[in-house]
Amino acid sequence: MTETVPITARDADVLLSDGTTAHLRQIRPADAPAIVAMHSRFSERTRYLRYFSPYPRIPERDLRRFVTVDHHDREALVLTSGGEIFAVGRYERLGADSPEAEVAFVVEDAHQGRGIGSVLLEHLAAAARQEGITRFVAEVLPANGAMLRVFADAGYSIQRKYEDGVVHLTFPIAPTELSREVQERREHRTEARSIVPLLSPRAVAVYGASASGQGIGAALLAHLRDGGYAGPVLPIHPSAARVAGLPALRSAVDAGTEIDLALVAVPPGAVGEVVADAARAGVRGLVVVSAGFAETGPDGAAAERELLRAARDAGLRLIGPNCLGIANTSSDVRLNATLAPRLPTAGRVGFFSQSGALGVALLDAADRRGLGLSSFVSAGNRADVSGNDLLQYWQDDPATDVILLYLETFGNPRKFARLARRIGRTKPVVAVASAARPAAPDVPGLDPAAVTALFARSGVIRVDTVAEMFDVGMLLAHQPLPAGRRIGVVGNSSALTTLAAAAVHASGLILAESYPHDVPPAASAHDFADTLADAATDERVDALVAVFAPPLPGQHADEDADFASAVASVALAGEKPTVAMFLAGTLPDRIPSYPSVEEAVRALARVVTYADWLRRPPGSVPDLPGVDPIKTKALISRYGTQPLAAPGSPGPGEAEAHEPGPSAPELLAAYGIPVVPSVTVQSAADAVAAAGRHGYPVALKAAGGGLRHRIDLGAVRLDLGSAADVERAYRELSPFGTGVIVQPMVAPGVACVVEMVEDPQFGPIVGFGLGGVAMELVGDRAWRAAPLTDLDAAALVDEPRGAPLLRGFRGAAPVDRAALAELLVRVGRLVDEHPEIRSLSLNPVLARPDGFAVLHGSVQVGDPGERGDPGPRRLRGGA
Numbered sequence: 001m002t003e004t005v006p007i008t009a010r011d012a013d014v015l016l017s018d019g020t021t022a023h024l025r026q027i028r029p030a031d032a033p034a035i036v037a038m039h040s041r042f043s044e045r046t047r048y049l050r051y052f053s054p055y056p057r058i059p060e061r062d063l064r065r066f067v068t069v070d071h072h073d074r075e076a077l078v079l080t081s082g083g084e085i086f087a088v089g090r091y092e093r094l095g096a097d098s099p100e101a102e103v104a105f106v107v108e109d110a111h112q113g114r115g116i117g118s119v120l121l122e123h124l125a126a127a128a129r130q131e132g133i134t135r136f137v138a139e140v141l142p143a144n145g146a147m148l149r150v151f152a153d154a155g156y157s158i159q160r161k162y163e164d165g166v167v168h169l170t171f172p173i174a175p176t177e178l179s180r181e182v183q184e185r186r187e188h189r190t191e192a193r194s195i196v197p198l199l200s201p202r203a204v205a206v207y208g209a210s211a212s213g214q215g216i217g218a219a220l221l222a223h224l225r226d227g228g229y230a231g232p233v234l235p236i237h238p239s240a241a242r243v244a245g246l247p248a249l250r251s252a253v254d255a256g257t258e259i260d261l262a263l264v265a266v267p268p269g270a271v272g273e274v275v276a277d278a279a280r281a282g283v284r285g286l287v288v289v290s291a292g293f294a295e296t297g298p299d300g301a302a303a304e305r306e307l308l309r310a311a312r313d314a315g316l317r318l319i320g321p322n323c324l325g326i327a328n329t330s331s332d333v334r335l336n337a338t339l340a341p342r343l344p345t346a347g348r349v350g351f352f353s354q355s356g357a358l359g360v361a362l363l364d365a366a367d368r369r370g371l372g373l374s375s376f377v378s379a380g381n382r383a384d385v386s387g388n389d390l391l392q393y394w395q396d397d398p399a400t401d402v403i404l405l406y407l408e409t410f411g412n413p414r415k416f417a418r419l420a421r422r423i424g425r426t427k428p429v430v431a432v433a434s435a436a437r438p439a440a441p442d443v444p445g446l447d448p449a450a451v452t453a454l455f456a457r458s459g460v461i462r463v464d465t466v467a468e469m470f471d472v473g474m475l476l477a478h479q480p481l482p483a484g485r486r487i488g489v490v491g492n493s494s495a496l497t498t499l500a501a502a503a504v505h506a507s508g509l510i511l512a513e514s515y516p517h518d519v520p521p522a523a524s525a526h527d528f529a530d531t532l533a534d535a536a537t538d539e540r541v542d543a544l545v546a547v548f549a550p551p552l553p554g555q556h557a558d559e560d561a562d563f564a565s566a567v568a569s570v571a572l573a574g575e576k577p578t579v580a581m582f583l584a585g586t587l588p589d590r591i592p593s594y595p596s597v598e599e600a601v602r603a604l605a606r607v608v609t610y611a612d613w614l615r616r617p618p619g620s621v622p623d624l625p626g627v628d629p630i631k632t633k634a635l636i637s638r639y640g641t642q643p644l645a646a647p648g649s650p651g652p653g654e655a656e657a658h659e660p661g662p663s664a665p666e667l668l669a670a671y672g673i674p675v676v677p678s679v680t681v682q683s684a685a686d687a688v689a690a691a692g693r694h695g696y697p698v699a700l701k702a703a704g705g706g707l708r709h710r711i712d713l714g715a716v717r718l719d720l721g722s723a724a725d726v727e728r729a730y731r732e733l734s735p736f737g738t739g740v741i742v743q744p745m746v747a748p749g750v751a752c753v754v755e756m757v758e759d760p761q762f763g764p765i766v767g768f769g770l771g772g773v774a775m776e777l778v779g780d781r782a783w784r785a786a787p788l789t790d791l792d793a794a795a796l797v798d799e800p801r802g803a804p805l806l807r808g809f810r811g812a813a814p815v816d817r818a819a820l821a822e823l824l825v826r827v828g829r830l831v832d833e834h835p836e837i838r839s840l841s842l843n844p845v846l847a848r849p850d851g852f853a854v855l856h857g858s859v860q861v862g863d864p865g866e867r868g869d870p871g872p873r874r875l876r877g878g879a
Contacts, residue, residue: 010077010127012874013312017115017186019194020081020284020315021875024123027076027088032067034085043109049144050106052166066090072131077123079116082279082313086111089120091128091136099134100170105147117150118186122872125173129630130637138169155179174629175833177621184418187873188392194317195385195393197284199328199375201260203232204337205252205283207274208265208290211240216289217265218244219339220325224263227327227336227343232257236277252281260284263325263337268292268303271321272310279314286311287337288320294381295322308383312875317389323380324359329373330399338363338378347372348401349477350394352387354379354408362406362466369470370589371477374399386876388412391419394427402476404469405431412876414763414835417458417785421618424459428476428610431460432469450783454762457792458785459613461606471594471603478590479577481611484542485509487604488535488576489516491547492528496581499597500545507605512541521551529566536575543577543604544570547597550584567591579604619789624826626672629833635667636836636861664857671830673823673842675857678743684730688723690742697721700729703739709751709771709844719745746853749846750805750815754824756786756831756840764831766824770802771844788828793821806847815847823852835864835871 011025027035039047039058047055058066069076069090076090086108091101103124107116125136140147148167151158155178156171204224208217221244225233234255235243242248252259262278264271264286271290278286293304304321311318319326325338329346336343340363351366351373353359359378366373374397377390387405394400403423420429455462463469487504489511491497497516504511519531528548535541546567564585571578571591579600580593587593594600665675677694680703681687691698700717701707707715715736717729726742733740751771759765762785769781782799784792797806797820808814823845831837839860846853 010071010075010123012123012872014079014119014123014874015187015190015194016119017113017190017193019190019196019317020114021194021312021317022086022116022315023080023312024077024119024874025080026071027067027069027078027090029064029067031078031085032063035063035066035088038085038088038108041108041110042106046106046109046112049141049147050104052141071127075124075127075131077120077127079111079120080313081315087116087120089117089124091124091133093131093133094137097132099132100137101128101133101135103128103136103138105150112146115186115190117147118154119873121150121154122183126872128173130633132630132634134174134630135170135172140167140169141165142167153182155182177623183873184422188395190873191389191392192396194285195389197260198287198317198319198385199326199335199377199393200330200333201231201284201335203234203255203257203259203261204229204335205234205236205249205255205259205262205278205281206265207236207262207278209235209237209243211237211243211248213244215265216339217263219341220263220265220289220337221246223336223338223341223343228334229336230333234259236274251277252283253277255281258282261337262286264288264320265290268300268321271303271307275307275310275314275316279316283316285317286319287323287325288318288380289323289325289339290320291322293321294383304381304383311384318384319377320380321383324353324378326378327363327373327376329375338376340364342367344373344376345370347374347477348399349373349404349473350390350397350400350402351376351404351406352379352390353377353406354382354387355406358406358466365466365470369474371470371473382409384875386412388415388419388876391416391423391429395423401427402473403427403429404473405429406466406469407431409760412763413759413761414786414832417762420458420460424610425614425618428607429460430469430472430476430606431455431462432464432466450781451759451761454759454765454783454785456609456613458762459610461610463606468599468602468606471592471599472606474592475577475579475603475607478592479571479579480574481614482543482577482604482608483611485608485612486512486540486542487515487545487601488512488538488541488543489545489547490519490528490532490535491516491549492519492521492523492551493547493549494518496547496549496597500547500581500601503598503601504545507601509601509605509608512538514540521549525563525566528563529569532567532570532578536570536573536578541576543608544579545597545600545604546571546578546580546582547600548580548582548584564588577604577607617791619791621787621829622790622825624672624822624829627826627829628670632667632670632830632834635670636834664859667859668830668842668854668857671826673826673830673854673857675842675854676743676746678741678856680739680741681730682739684727687730687740687742688726691720691723691726694742694744697745698726699743699745700726700733701741701743702733702736703741704737707736743855746846746855747848747850749848749852751844752806752820752847752852753781754827754840754842754845755781756827756837758838759785764828764835764837766796766828766831768796768820768824769800770805784828786828787832788825790821790825793824793828794818796824797821813849815849816851817847819851820845820847823854836861838862 014024073093078085079087089105091103093101105117105120151169158171161168206221209221210218235246235248237243237248240248262283264274294301327338328335340360353362394403452462487509489497489500501511501516519528564587568588581597581600582593679690681690697719702715720726753769753771755767764786765783766786767781767783780800780802782796784796797817806815842854842857844855
């Protein structure tokens with residue numbers, strides 16, 4: 001029997017369809033009074049639709065059964081707000097060890113229509129799958145249209161039958177492509193909707209503004225008022241009649257108007273009272289500028305957890321604490337709820353900054369660059385609202401064309417990569433991630449260039465500095481995307497054009513044929529414009545680099561020539577994206593201008609790579625036969641957090657599998673990945689016996705110290721055809737230490753390595769490369785974020801520098817690369833669907849013309865942490 005799930009394992013904070021939060025948890029016997037109270041608030045119609053009878057009160061026997069479940073055959077999840085239960089969903093297995101369970105929900109009348117049924121269904125299905133349940137059945141009255149829609153719209157394949165006045169539904173609960181799409185659409189809508197009232201509030205309450213005009217709260221109030229905010233500004237003060245010339249209120253409840261946003265600048269110890277007051281007034285979200293939380297140490301972290309718990313219990317979204325604030329430059333809103341004295345210049349760029357300390361400087365830098373912003377959010381400690389939430393909001397925001405992210409850490413990296421792949425198809429995402437922890441520095445091949453490539457393949461333009469983020473942002477905001485990699489260079493200085501040509505080559509771009517074009521230093525502004533115009537219409541050119549040095553005094557007749565206008569006349573025509581290094585005069589903001597040639601070309605190269613990604617079809621994650629996620633989940637649950645290894649083949653730092661836990665081959669086989677059997681023996685006699693069971697010929701390999709592949713060190717003996725050969729080989733391997741692996745021989749092939757590591761910026765990433773010590777030394781690995789599409793996998797097989805060995809090198813037969821690609825897709829799906837898998841290695845994989853053979857596999861399982869994606873919708877942290 002599956003081990004009972006801990007009572008908190010299924011707790012989650014969730015967003016409802018109106019953008020407010022609620023807490024989902026497993027039911028407890030102590031909930032009996034709350035269940036009775038909720039039942040008393042039901043209308044007669046709700047009782048009838050749920051229980052098929054009036055059911056005016058819950059009998060004591062039924063009540064005990066409702067609140068006492070084993071979390072295995074019977075599970076019940078409740079939704080709460082402010083500690084009050086307002087919805088219950090439950091399943092009950094139909095007989096001992098049955099794969100089917102009956103599912104039902106009930107939602108208090110006042111909370112119906114908020115998407116609660118779909119949330120409960122997602123979490124109940126996930127819980128049931130953990131317990132080996134594969135199908136749900138439900139009985140619904142035909143009049144209960146809302147419940148029928150919950151099931152019909154979930155994306156499952158539902159069978160319906162009408163009998164005895166009841167609709168009988170049956171459906172498998174394994175995730176499908178459609179159910180995932182439905183879930184992601186709902187997640188997108190709810191998360192985006194939760195941000196709307198923060199950036200476009202109907203009214204703003206300000207807590208902590210002093211009557212003296214001093215302090216952070218007073219600054220927030222002044223910036224909000226002076227920025228031209230269109231709605232009511234309501235200072236909340238315990239005693240003052242007026243604050244900053246505005247009438248002050250004792251409580252937000254006294255406002256007499258609907259308040260969406262509260263700005264909080266009170267001491268940390270008083271924040272709890274503010275949350276309670278804001279909740280009573282129906283506020284939708286908080287921006288907590290106050291410091292003194294997690295950034296100060298363990299006590300501050302505990303206070304931050306209390307703040308988040310209070311906000312979530314009240315249904316509020318929280319930005320901060322310890323943040324700079326938020327801004328919206330729309331003429332209809334003009335919200336400057338930040339510590340920056342001036343509202344940013346209006347534009348088409350959404351900007352998210354995790355750093356509160358750098359926030360003012362970042363906004364000032366954006367203004368100086370002429371980078372207009374649509375909205376700005378500084379998340380500070382990022383207790384709740386994160387960059388992922390803003391990605392969801394900006395995806396559909398008609399005022400935003402480009403997204404900039406300054407990230408110090410990643411909350412849910414897997415979700416970030418998923419969102420970026422989707423949103424990057426319509427709006428470019430530029431991220432500064434150099435402050436984040438380096439990605440898996442001990443993994444061969446995962447160097448900074450590989451990390452940058454991973455971002456690019458997820459549709460994210462990764463840059464190393466804030467300055468470069470603005471460089472790229474300016475180009476994306478004001479110029480069209482390039483149609484290719486061919487760059488035309490035009491300038492009036494041969495030294496500068498030579499530098500530009502060298503920068504083009506160094507950036508991996510292609511210098512267009514017959515370029516650079518040098519304009520004589522004495523040429524007029526008209527001549528310079530003509531040369532640029534010719535380049536802009538040249539079919540051999542996809543993008544332009546214009547470089548200009550001021551002519552020496554007396555070098556040409558027209559000393560007052562306006563070269564800036566000459567450049568602008570071409571660059572603003574929109575024919576080709578244009579970047580400039582212009583050392584005389586000032587170019588219009590819409591022409592990205594840089595202080596050096598190298599910076600101009602580097603920004604252009606980032607955008608060219610992004611445009612290349614857009615032109616490539618995304619591919620799809622194919623349906624795969626022989627995949628059993630439910631069995632895999634059960635194996636992982638049974639084993640716990642120990643490393644799984646192929647029997648008899650532990651690698652460095654790996655432990656042997658301990659019964660009754662599964663081996664790595666069991667786990668891999670559940671996803672259609674076969675591993676050649678092997679066993680570790682401790683004596684020559686046992687080696688002979690194992691060889692007899694496998695069948696000759698066999699291979700013997702040293703088991704310890706990571707030597708099992710080291711033919712070059714003599715740690716492997718192959719093609720042993722008799723007991724005598726096995727005994728001799730065992731003696732020869734004994735100097736390498738105790739333990740020898742015995743494995744049947746397979747046909748030879750090209751040795752490859754497939755692995756998965758947990759990257760702090762992307763979550764699970766899958767690597768592929770050629771095997772052998774030399775390849776490991778040079779780090780010949782290519783990487784993709786999981787899950788892999790069919791096109792991802794095919795590209796991954798062809799990307800390593802050693803890939804020509806797979807296509808047939810010097811007369812060798814080409815291997816079945818399609819089979820390798822399918823193997824990579826299976827690995828990607830396995831690690832994507834099971835976040836408990838922290839690392840995986842298949843080494844070696846022998847690739848052959850007729851397929852492949854996996855000789856060894858190891859898997860490390862553990863706590864999935866914040867990487868709970870995919871899975872039922874939940875908010876990060878707080879649960």
